[in-house]
C-alpha cells in the first residue's frame with residue numbers, strides 16, 4: 185500500500201508482533217508500520233473488525249497499539265524508538281472507557 | 285510555579301506568528317505543541333525536510349517551503365517552545381499538559397488557542413476499513429516520512445487539500461488511478477457570485493493550476509459522484525459510486541477521502557467557550573470578536589481552530605491576537621495596537637472574502653450530513669447512522685442523549701469523528717437547525733491521560749476530576 189521515497193538514513197530497529205521492522209529516526213510508529221506493509225493495527229472491541237491508521241494526526245484513535253506492554257497508545261503521534269516492541273491490540277472496552 | 289504572560293497552544297502558522305509578535309512587544313511567551321517541531325499541519329516537519337530532504341521540500345511546493353521562514357522567526361523570537369506537549373486541560377489562567385508521560389501545569393495571564401483544524405470526517409459505508417485514509421493523513425506520511433502510496437490509489441471528495449495532495453503525489457512519482465469529485469453540479473452555479481472576491485485572493489489561480497496539472501497527468505477524473513461506498517471486508521477493495529448516470533466500481537488498494545477541514549473544537553468546548561454553527565463553513569466554531577477573544581475571559585482563539593481561513597489568514601489572525609494581548613496586559617496602548625494591526629486586518633479580510641467561493645463550491649454534499657442507515661458514524665463504538673436515527677425517534681432529543689443511549693461519541697476519540705454527523709442526523713430527524721441542536725458536551729481531559737502520568741505529577745490534583 186505504501187513505499188518509501190528513499191531508504192531510511194538514520195535507522196531505528198523495532199518489532200511488530202515479533203517481526204523486525206526498520207524505521208526512520210523521528211517518524212511515528214504508524215508511519216513505520218505502514219511503510220513496512222502492516223495495515224491492521226488493531227481490532228475493534230465491538231465487532232472485532234481490523235483497523236488501520238485513518239487520520240495520522242491523533243484525532244481518530246484508530247491506530248491504538250500496545251507498545252512495550254502499554255496499551256492504548258496512538259501509533260501516529262508516538263515516535264519510534266530503538267528496540268521498541270509493538271503489538272496489535274484488541275482494545276479492551278473497559279480500558280478505553282476508563283477515561284471517556 | 286512559573287507564570288508567563290501568554291501561553292499559546294499550537295505552533296502552526298497562527299501560533300508561531302502570534303508568539304513572534306508578542307515577543308516583539310516584550311511579553312513572556314510559551315508555546316506548547318504535541319508535535320516535535322513547529323509548523324502545525326501545513327508546515328509539518330518543514331525544518332527537518334528542508335535540512336535533510338531537499339528533493340522532498342521541492343516536491344511539496346513553495347507554499348510549504350514558506351513555513352521555513354515562520355519557523356525561523358519563531359525560533360529566534362525568544363518564545364519558549366514546549367514540544368511534544370499535549371495540552372489536555374485548560375483553566376482560565378493556566379493549563380495542564382502531558383509531556384514524556386508526566387503531567388505538568390503552566391500558569392499564564394492570557395491563553396491563546398491556535399490548535400488548528402481536523403479534517404471533516406467523511407462517513408460513507410465502509411470508511412472504517414484498513415485501506416481508507418484521509419488526504420491529510422497521506423500527506424503527513426509524505427511530509428514527515430517520505431512515505432507514499434503504492435498500487436491502485438483513488439482520491440475521492442473535494443476541496444483544495446485534495447487537489448494539493450494529488451499534485452504532491454504526482455510530483456513524488458506516484459500514479460493516481462482516479463480522482464472522484466463529490467461536488468454536485470449545482471454548486472458551481474451557487475459559487476459564481478463569489479468568484480470576483482476569489483479572483484483577488486490568489487486561491488483561484490492556484491486551484492486552476494493544480495487541476496490543469498492533474499488533467500495533463502492523465503488522471504481519470506469523475507465528477508458529480510454520489511452514493512459513495514467502500515467495498516471489502518478485511519481491507520478496502522473498491523470504491524463504488526454513481527456518476528454520469530452509471531454505477532462505477534474502482535478496484536483500489538488505497539482510498540483517500542477528503543471533504544475539507546473543520547475547527548478542532550476539543551479545547552474551546554472543554555473550556556466552555558460559546559460555539560455557533562457557521563452555515564457558510566458547515567461547522568461549529570467558537571464565538572470570537574475581531575481580535576480572537578472568546579466568551580471566556582482571558583482566553584483567545586485564532587487560526588483554523590476559530591473558523592477555517594487557511595494558513596495565510598492564520599498568520600494575520602495570530603498577529604492581531606498577539607497585539608490585543610499586548611494591549612490588554614499593558615504592553616501597548618490601544619492606539620498603538622490599532623495602528624500596528626491595519627495591514628494584517630486588511631489582508632485578513634481580503635483572504636476571508638476570497639474563501640467564500642471555496643466554502644460554497646466545496647460544501648460537503650447532502651449525503652454526508654445524512655448518511656445511509658448502514659454507515660458507521662461513530663468509528664470507536666461502531667454505532668450506525670440508523671441506530672442514531674432510531675434513538676432520536678424513540679425520544680433522544682439531543683446529541684448528549686443519543687450519546688448516553690447508544691454510546692455514540694463515548695469512545696477514545698471523544699466525538700471528534702462523529703460529532704458533526706450526529707448533530708446533523710439529530711437536527712434532520714427532529715426538523716431543527718444545527719444551532720438549535722448543538723453539539724456533544726466535551727469534558728476534560730481532551731485525550732485519555734494515563735493514571736500513572738497523573739500520579740507522577742508533582743502537584744496535588746483531584747484524580748476524580750480528570751480521570752472520571
Ligand SMILES: Cc1cc2nc3c(=O)[nH]c(=O)nc-3n(C[C@H](O)[C@@H](O)[C@H](O)COP(=O)(O)OP(=O)(O)OC[C@H]3O[C@@H](n4cnc5c(N)ncnc54)[C@H](O)[C@@H]3O)c2cc1C
Nearest residue numbers: 294296297298318324325326371399400420587588594595
Ligand atoms: C492534516 C491536515 C493537513 C493540512 N495540510 C495543509 C496543506 O498542506 N496546505 C494548506 O494550505 N492547508 C493545509 N491544512 C489546513 C490547515 O488547517 C492550515 O490552514 C493551517 O495549518 C492552519 O494553521 P493553524 O495555525 O490555525 O493550525 P495548525 O497548523 O493546524 O496548527 C495547530 C497545532 O496545534 C497543535 N495542537 C492541537 N491541539 C493540541 C493540544 N491539545 N495540545 C498540544 N498541541 C495541540 C497541533 O499539533 C498543531 O501543530 C491541513 C489541515 C490538516 C488537518
Ligand code: FES
Nearest residue numbers: 240242244245260
Ligand atoms: S491515525 Fe488517527 S489517531 Fe492515529
